[in-house]
Amino acid sequence: DAGVIQSPRHEVTEMGQEVTLRCKPISGHDYLFWYRQTMMRGLELLIYFNNNVPIDDSGMPEDRFSAKMPNASFSTLKIQPSEPRDSAVYFCASTTGGAGELFFGEGSRLTVL
Amino acid sequence: GQSLEQPSEVTAVEGAIVQINCTYQTSGFYGLSWYQQHDGGAPTFLSYNALDGLEETGRFSSFLSRSDSYGYLLLQELQMKDSASYFCAVGSNTGGFKTIFGAGTRLFVKA
Numbered sequence: 001d002a003g004v005i006q007s008p009r010h011e012v013t014e015m016g017q018e019v020t021l022r023c024k025p026i027s028g029h030d031y032l033f034w035y036r037q038t039m040m041r042g043l044e045l046l047i048y049f050n051n052n053v054p055i056d057d058s059g060m061p062e063d064r065f066s067a068k069m070p071n072a073s074f075s076t077l078k079i080q081p082s083e084p085r086d087s088a089v090y091f092c093a094s095t096t097g098g099a100g101e102l103f104f105g106e107g108s109r110l111t112v113l
Numbered sequence: 114g115q116s117l118e119q120p121s122e123v124t125a126v127e128g129a130i131v132q133i134n135c136t137y138q139t140s141g142f143y144g145l146s147w148y149q150q151h152d153g154g155a156p157t158f159l160s161y162n163a164l165d166g167l168e169e170t171g172r173f174s175s176f177l178s179r180s181d182s183y184g185y186l187l188l189q190e191l192q193m194k195d196s197a198s199y200f201c202a203v204g205s206n207t208g209g210f211k212t213i214f215g216a217g218t219r220l221f222v223k224a
Contacts, residue, residue: 031210033211033212035214042214042215042216042217043156043200043214043217045211045212045213045214048209048211050209050210055208055209055211056208056209056211091155091156097210100144100146100161100204101146101158101161102146102148102156102158102212103158104155104156104157105155106154106155107155
């Protein structure tokens with residue numbers, strides 16, 4: 001199995017630009033999670049989906065952030081407009097059944113100048 | 114809400130045993146997990162405890178006491194490659210199933 005695939009691996013953009021991060025979960029997994037990692041705040045849960053439906057988006061920082069999962073094999077996290085404080089590593093993870101092991105992608109490192 | 118506490122940093126020597134503790138507060142608790150993360154890498158799963166007691170996987174063991182809201186990760190026969198960050202994470206089924214991570218413990222293994 002290819003594992004969780006995220007793109008891009010690295011993105012550098014300027015403040016105010018739109019950023020779209022992509023994730024392909026492991027086939028057959030029915031839960032997908034988006035996390036953000038920074039030195040200051042650690043690994044924060046932003047939003048998660050079950051069977052393509054958003055279940056809890058209480059971790060999304062503000063309206064500039066949005067996430068979609070149009071089908072079982074694809075999800076996006078969009079930031080519009082981006083700000084320097086959004087600079088972080090964004091991880092996507094998937095699992096089956098909700099409990100136990102999360103399988104993480106390699107992450108997308110975002111730098112907003 | 115959820116909160117987890119674990120030490121920020123631990124240092125040990127190669128070949129030794131180290132224990133990383135984790136205390137938690139959460140509603141709808143259903144399990145405690147441990148993850149390892151090397152610099153620049155992604156978190157990788159180490160172990161999961163849903164019930165009280167000890168789970169052993171090779172050099173790594175994890176313990177859970179639900180009544181004390183406490184768990185630990187035990188690493189034996191430490192190797193240099195074990196230098197990494199270790200995260201405890203609680204599973205909560207309040208409003209669906211989700212996993213919340215602690216701040217992580219940075220482990221330094223010295224020769």
